[in-house]
Amino acid sequence: MSYDGERIYLRFLKVEDATALLDLQYRNRAIFEEISASERSETFYTLEGQVALLERWNRAREEGKRYSFGIFLNNTHELLGEISLFELELNSTTKWIVGYVLDQVQNGKGYMSEALQLVLNFARKEAGIRRVEAGALPDNAGSIRVLRKAGFHEEDRQNVKIKGIWKEHMMFAVDLQ
Template sequence: MPTNQPVLTTSRLQLLPAAGGWARAVLAYQQRNRAHFAPWEPTPGGMFYTELFWVMRLRQRELDWQENSGAMFLLVQEQAPQQVIGTVTLSGITRGVFQACYLGYSLDQAYEGQGLMREALEAVIAFAFGSLKLHRLQANYQPENARSAGLLKRLGFQIEGQARDYLFLNGAWRDHVLTSLIHADYDAAPLLA
């Protein structure tokens, strides 16, 4: 992995590395979208909607990068550079014969339908397959989440199956559709060395 997690730039977004200094902005993002995110996330604990929680969570994401196990990006726009409008996370990076990770993302409800998440994910996918040299990205979604289903399909993710009672979210076990995107031109030569 590169030494420092880079800033990724698209035509309308900056994708900034997660850092503890963004805790207040991420907290405001979570508070604005509390009801919007509820169906897709775990039931928040008592500390979730506190700045301290987000300082600790974002510092953990920084540590994930340093340990080569993940990367989290915060989405901001030039006209409001202090307001987080989304996140993209690469987690569980596994090397060796797997060379893969999980892709997660969320977007402020007020910014849906503008193509911003697709723009952000295209940048992160290019980064994952380029700089991080990953072979496979996995992204899973609940069957009811038509927005995620359509977005992943447009990005080229292929459905690989369905997992029953996959994650405990919003107070119950939820089924998930399992998808992946493979880096077709992956150079496996270093794995053979």
């Protein structure tokens, strides 16, 4: 099943997407590693590592704990990025977080704004999620703009570990009533 936008569409990532996902991750490695809270070993940047990642994401989707979508261009079906909703438990409070990455050559074209709207519609209409949170580094103006455009509002600041270093993040949320 796909979720169609004006210029892009989303669909759940499958193991068959591992090669395209690896290419996306490898080409954008330096940028993605600066914003990702996930630990990325050298194994992550192998086909086997991406297959294992996709298998974990698909198991989590079956459990209703993560929904990971590829962002594809309508006319070429090229994988432009990835956007995920995932359940996180902090201090015995369950939260739904949205995280996303986009190929750096596609930045500034509005694709992520379109993808985020599609994901929020999925969250509200199909997954029954009522609130979504997100974090952004204060100097990541593009991501902050995408979040605000989608109706997220800043709630506070929080430290998040990136590559072993605690970095302040602006924390945003949107209620999906």
